[in-house]
């Protein structure tokens with residue numbers, strides 16, 4: 001409606017202009033050499049208009065001819081770009097589907113259309129990796145690592161390749177570069193943790209985790225590598241702060257206290273943990289090094305007083321009595337341990353020993369163990385890293401009587 005009104009208005013204006021020009025009086029004379037051209041004013045204005053119109057049209061045509069090669073190139077470029085994008089999309093889908101041959105073909109196509117564009121290079125790298133072409137993948141990831149926006153992905157790929165080749169030195173370098181490219185990335189931290197664990201560099205590993213069980217286990221391990229008891233004690237405190245009464249940490253703290261000449265502090269630490277969660281490791285750390293069997297049997301009484309009747313308390317009393325030759329005491333406490341219903345074979349082993357049966361005929365070496373949360377492997381000795389699955393902080397004491405998870 002508005003457009004129609006505008007059109008009518010324009011038409012009226014043009015008509016008025018034509019009417020005004022048509023009604024112009026006088027004439028126009030042009031001299032060109034010996035020629036003289038005379039015409040009326042309206043005709044001269046019309047002629048001028050036609051010349052201007054022709055001039056504009058000629059200029060337009062010349063411009064189009066001049067720009068034609070560029071336009072064609074832009075059109076072809078857009079077409080190649082679109083084809084390259086389709087190849088990239090298909091390549092990514094092929095990688096997700098695990099189809100290495102298709103991924104390689106699409107990567108080749110993407111490279112043909114997009115050249116060394118970062119996405120085409122990434123596709124080439126991932127396709128090579130999927131195909132097991134380590135050298136090809138490394139070359140492509142190296143190209144990517146030089147790209148401003150994509151260098152994290154480049155170093156990530158190179159780190160994976162280095163780990164695959166067990167080249168831990170190169171892996172550490174790429175981890176540092178990845179951290180530099182994308183500071184604070186969770187993935188990078190996990191990789192650096194893995195590398196530190198492989199290198200048995202527990203103090204570095206400790207700085208790379210915040211998970212409480214990992215902190216506790218790695219702090220104990222780092223304390224074991226400490227040069228002096230003061231540092232060892234500092235690490236043990238980090239461990240018990242993360243997981244209170246964590247037996248390996250309490251044992252480490254007790255050892256460090258003893259090395260510093262603080263025997264009372266050592267015994268206090270063990271006693272505190274025994275009150276909360278008795279454990280054979282703690283029992284071993286309780287006794288003064290070099291004590292006689294009889295001294296140990298007496299000393300055990302002080303330990304179990306904070307948690308009387310517990311199966312581990314009865315077991316300590318039975319074992320130390322057996323070692324000291326106090327048969328009646330040993331039998332009484334072994335029987336009490338069995339009566340709790342939680343004996344894992346150790347109390348029965350003590351009774352068997354009292355009856356002169358050879359070791360191993362009873363149920364000794366039973367169910368108590370350090371059990372891995374991750375792989376459920378059971379091991380007699382605690383370790384910061386599960387010997388089966390190599391995960392840190394996964395070993396937990398499965399007390400007698402507790403069901404297998």
Ligand SMILES: [Zn+2]
Nearest residue numbers: 372375386389
């Ligand atoms: Zn494990």
